[in-house]
Amino acid sequence: MRPVSKTSLSRRSLLRAVGGTAALGGLAGCGVPAAYVKPGDRAAVDHSADEKRLDWANWPLYIDTDDDDPNARPTLEEFEKRTGISVDYVEEINDNDEFFGKVSPALMNHQPTGHDLIVISDWMCARFVRLGWVQEMDRARQPNVAEHLDPLLREPAFDPGRRFTVPWQSGITGIAYDRRKLGREIRQVSDLWASDLKGRVTLLSGLDEAFALLMQGNGVDITRWTADDFHRVCDQVAAQVRRGQIRRFTGNDYTKDLVSGDVLACQAYSGDVIQLQADNPDIQFVVPEEGAELWSDSLMVPDLARHKANAERLIDYYYEPEVAAELATWVNYVCPVPAAREVLAASDEEETAALADNPLIFPDATMRQRLAIARDITGAERVGFAKRWNTIVGL
Template sequence: MSRRTLLRALGAGAGAAALAGCGVPAAYVEPADRAAEDRSGSDKRLVFANWPLYIDVDENDPQKRPTLDAFEKQSGISVKYTEEINDNDEFFGKVSPALMNHQETGRDLIVVSDWMASRYVRLGWVQEMDRSRQPNVDRHLDPLLRKPSFDPGRLHTVPWQSGITGIAYNRKKLGREIRHTSDLWKDDLRGRVTLLAGLDEAYSLLMQGNGADVTRWTADDFHTMTDQLRRLVRKRHIRRFTGNDYIKDLSSGDVLACQAYSGDIIQLQADNPDIKFVVPEEGAELWAESLMVPNLARHKRNAEALVDYYYRPEVAAQLAAAVNYVCPVPAARDVLASSSDKEEVELAENPLIFPSDDMRKRLATARDMTARERPVFTKEWNEIVGL
């Protein structure tokens, strides 16, 4: 069972409210004011805040995390690992008072989705990492993830895991293939298709389906997409807008096709091989959830060492085999392929963990909305979704 299956965001409306003040100039922290005295040399520990179900665990003892335990043993650094991030907006609300008031958060390393990471970067709430201490990141980070528009050069962020927002469908029950986003709008899917309710999760795929270049999409691209959705909602073509409950609908057969996350579908396919996942010919979004060092973290060098450790191919392979998301370290594929474990060899050939060359050509990371665009577009989206 995946993390996204169990946990869902608070709701797009709540998210918009939480982010409404993100562009307030008073909240911005200048580069010179972001660092605190680093105690890493004398205090061999760090605090790592992550999402639940997002790391490998020992099958016989869920309290043990093999890769993290190995890091502690090799480095001598003690890691306090917390699974406290259940939602991007909720966690933003938890740490923002400290960050905007130039106070410590009590955390040395956090993981949030890139669309949220862009706000931290824009506000100056996270520190630039020292890549001279991270040779594995420099060597092994997937080229597709190296140049997000919100963090040129990935100076402040490093992907923990990645994923694809594409289309899932029941091939047997639908009786045909889906190759284009427009295939969702055919008559045989009326009332049997769902889309994601979250704006940041949904908009890229839908604009790509209309031919937009999402790395530099425009307001016209957005409005073309929302006009299309209004017509589909009026016709009752779209059954509903969902969180992760699309998984239940797809499994039961109430829905035949839906917008979906690649990590979830790997889980579903284990029980139902008729469930297919497709990156449409027009493209789909490649996203990431990234590691960041918040301002005034007291163990920055220790945190940087942990980040680099997870970019060792053998460690990245172990993590990928456990969580089943798109691995940001392509070299991990060879590690799994050479394994004596049959299941690990199969994972190396799974395009939802290591996308094929053909699939990679159709993947893109959308530019984020500006602070000025977000409230306007969120309001328009929420009116369509019914939030």
């Protein structure tokens, strides 16, 4: 096992809030009756017993590989060996909206997608759950999930009890900054608006990626934010744009600006900063005193999946602490299995054991108190909110 290489900096997608899939996105968000699938129409005949296989769509660079063979995936191969289930693993998800546009025609027409398992971000999972496009999982087949899923992740507003989704990996949206170049600490969201940072701050361009942390800076409980909270943030960001405080709005390319020194502080993902710190320990990641957003990319079984039981079995396998620990050493995001920490701490490899004490992989008690999962943007809210945000961002 070893930490993931820096190539995974590209794993988080550059979201395009209103683009080629805008019409489909609006349809999903609004829950058009023709697109909704009733619970009784979601399941197909399960061929798991007689077809020992499953099809899994995931993001690029989001699973462990082998040092000598980048096409080998040790944990996945161990699952296949242990169960006899062959997994067709495809790295075809590069953007939440893009993938939605790809599979939505089948799902809204009550047709199979060809996938038994998919991984998308929770804000997009919320659309699938509302539309009835994913199946409720059988937790009797998933004792490891029931026992080891982090309590912080068990009750998102869009899926109470995680009946339809299981986190694959999680992360924190907070603030990254170069402590040496800035010459001081950043502790609060409001610190981004300090005069010595004028023109050297970036915010994330994606609406779903950016809004929660900014609301937390205003003391908002993001599990139950309101439209007034959203518009207050928009007013604040628009004012900072006018005064030249914000250099630009970014996708994943904020890392380039931070490394080059063009930017001294920015909204950032915890997993990216772990990787940047390998080359520059002066780059710090902050969970602000007001709090930060905890998010997940989650596993789901889409409607009419042909091998649902096999998919549920694979999900439960990745919630074994030993397997979760091996995966955590590669992806470097927040591990959804806290028990994996003890596995890593017991490693004979110093570098691996050190990951157990990294709060960006296993948040400590103090940090956990400041993390929250944001209420997602509903379909009724999305069109108007996206229009306002995109006008400010310049999309």
